[in-house]
Amino acid sequence: MYVAVKGGERAIDNAHRLLAEDRRGKTSTPDLTVDQIREQMKLAVDRVMTEGSVYDPDLAALALKQARGDMIEAIFLVRAYRTTLARFGSSLPVETGSMKIDRRISAAFKDVPGGQILGPTFDYTHRLIDFKLAADGGDPEEAISMDDAMPQARHVLDLLAGEGLVETPEASQDQAPPGDITRTPVEFPMDRSTRLQSLARGDEGFLLALGYSTQRGYARTHPFAGEIRVGRVAVEFQPEELGFPIQIGEMEMTECNMINQFQGSKTVPPQFTRGYGIALGHGERKAMAMALVDRSLRAGELGEERTAPSQDEEFVLSHCDNVQATGFVEHLKLPHYVDFQSELNLVRKMRRQVEDGIAFAGKEAAE
Amino acid sequence: MRNESSSPDTGNNRSWEVPLSDDQRARQGWMGVLSMAPSARLCDLFDALPEKPGFEFLRKPESGLIMTQGRVGGTGGAFNMGEMTVTRCSVKLSDGTVGHAYQAGRDKKKARCCALLDAMLQQPERQREIMNSIIEPLKAEQAARDLARAKKVAATKVDFFTLVRGED
Known part of the structure; x- marks a missing residue:
């Protein structure tokens, strides 16, 4: 207390x-x-x-x-x-398939239509400290331009979905808006769309560690980075006073579709399943980790045995929010003087009881 | 931390599938262009307009949030990705024409300009002038920025090739 x-x-x-x-x-x-x-x-x-x-x-x-x-x-x-701002409503779902692409890679398919686009990446850098930046920095040389601009590119996984080798994400079952953890108290079990909202704002470090644990054998899911894409999507909103949707701006985002082995079940033939992750802006590590954890949390739905922390929905989702976590951990540094005083008294009392007990037990043993 | 607000979620509204009138489509077009315009550039263009109509605010510029939605797996059902700051404004010109603005960010000056322009663009006598002096140039500048970026991105396209290992 x-x-x-x-x-x-x-x-x-x-x-x-x-x-x-x-x-x-x-x-x-x-x-x-x-x-x-x-x-x-x-x-x-x-x-x-x-x-x-x-x-x-x-x-x-x-x-x-x-x-x-x-x-x-x-x-x-x-x-x-x-919390100081009113909410005007919800956007239409952004269409990442029409993204203005900055980066788009697949680690599973080499020859994807539209190509492997590295974009602004730390990958393949040597991770050597660049002392020139400390010396005077200066402006870098301008990036190289091609005559042909990067076209829009379809989702890599759509290409395989046609063959039925990769599952297709289920469409909305109804017109109801998706669950919203900022409005409705969290309840378990949680549906996948609400889980994704929770993971999307979850701590990168926590999800990275959990994602890593799935790779190391705790709920092994054999993942491949089916596609990672980074770029800008249009955000559309339908104001009530207009009655038709308008673009209200663009948003940069990162999307990761992991593909994972799946043995199949009584009703579904063997195929690849998917885990999905996103980040606002450019956040590949977060999107990838989220995709691993999303897939892991689907254990129940896919009839897999739950054995690892990353498969435990309540554990993952109750602890992935770093604002909640830091609030509870850091409150420990606020004055707990009265609290501690009462515990101190309790420990003194328990020690007396133990001492009395030892004395009593000694007496009993002697008899 | 919960955000209580009386305005209802529009949720998975599918009404954009209803065909729009030509006027609605035109308006959708310029409102989109205005939302993407850099604030300083837009305000300069607005200030350069020769005549400004009298108006009153139906809704003074106000900032709030819109919950952005994504799709599960990129193509499936909707889920909430996170909110976005949005500023809106509504004006009524002296002739009764009403203009609205909704745009990402917290720029109130820009929202006011955009609501006024949305109203003025609905006035038949000013539409052509403002399309020519503001909307078309902004649209061209946006396209040029996108193209320049897409050309730089295209230069990072890579062709990986796999090597066959000798031993088998």
């Missing part, structure tokens, strides 16, 4: 002023602008958007500045901000 404390206002104010000064760092260095963070710390911004669950690069960049680069603190700020 937590008993509130009072007092300490002046120390708290002073601590916040010290924090503000430290956040700024030495004033002999230039102040970091939100534009600089948005443009040059893009992947940090994208992670804050994904796990803060609000697409707004400027907001996420500002949160990072305020949080001194602490990702979870920045994510917390974004989550708190969203």
